[in-house]
Amino acid sequence: MLKFNRKAWTLAAALFLAGSTNSFAQDNLVRSLQSNQSDSSKFGFKFTDVINLQNTAVKNQGSSGTCWSYSGNSFLESEMIRNGRTPVEISQLFTARNVYVEKGKNYVRLHGGLNLGEGGELHDVINMYRKYGAVPREVYTGLNYGTEGNKLAEMSAMTDAILAAVVKNPNGKLTPNWLTAYTNAIDTYLGKVPETFDYKGKNYTPKSFAKEVIGLNADDYVELSSFKDHPYYSKFTLLIPDNWSFDQVYNVPMLDMTTIIDNALKNGYTVGWATDVSEKGFSWKNGVAYVPEKPFEEMTIEERATMFNGPKSEMTVTEDLRQQAFDDYSTTDDHGMHIVGLAKDQNGKEYYIVKNSWGASNDYQGYLYVTKAFVQYKTTAFLLHKGGIPKEIRNKLGL
Structure with missing residues (x-):
């Protein structure tokens, strides 16, 4: 999932192409999402926590499409807390770097028939943790050329160009050197991954750090979704552009x-959440997301202006409505976040x-409140420890 949205691009500017990433994406998306907001929202809503599980500090992914890595690693950090371990800020760009390498391999194997860009899925974090391990952010920031925050557009343009040249196959037969050239370009921007590093007086490899410090079993985590065009309580391949690994x-x-x-x-148990954030009922500035009872196009000017001035009635969401929105592109796979409580x-x-992971820049210092109807309507997938699933559902899934 991209941290910015294809529908938001067309609303914000015609500069953005589907599946691409550029250095202005973060700011343009946020401006687009703030177009429907209310300065009085924080006074109109009075939230009381019911459950608020421990989680690490809010981060800012900057100008990058790495929401999936920030939300997925935030989820793992909360899992460390749940398991009684002292949480470590896990390097988000270490995870992303490894995804870009693996995605490049698949892109070439498919002769270019794969979505590129910086997007990914929550399961990518688990898959890279399993295959590569993890490192603390202080060891690998991904800021290898002097920026204070992520700014990956130039790198993406460079690596996309390399892969485009590779699949043209100018020699008539691929050499093994393409992967070295591609990986070196990534490492030039993000930094070369250390084979070993010191952390709190002990030396680790990424794999030993994952095993000894983070201490989570990748096989304990599952990803779920809901679409009525596939049998329930079975697995299927989620056909969205950023599922480059074709995970089920x-x-x-x-x-x-x-x-x-x-x-x-x-x-x-906290939950990793992938969703559509381009909806008119989603306001990042106000920190609220819901499903308006009336379509935005049918609202009066006054109704639009007061969408976030307090609690509102919602549309009744059905499985048919959810499926239709996915099929007609009303629901798109835009953004990954981390569900940490209930209010x-x-x-x-x-x-x-x-x-x-857009920094502490809204009314609730980096958090937002999302209705259950919105989650039912606009979720593309969610990730959690299988122990968090009710036993009767777990049994139906064969877990």
């Missing part, structure tokens, strides 16, 4: 999604507490 997810009925998330939170508004309605 478990398919559950729509209402099971929030049942699972509720059960997880009540039992101390109620002044009317007793429940919202998930969601940690973002």
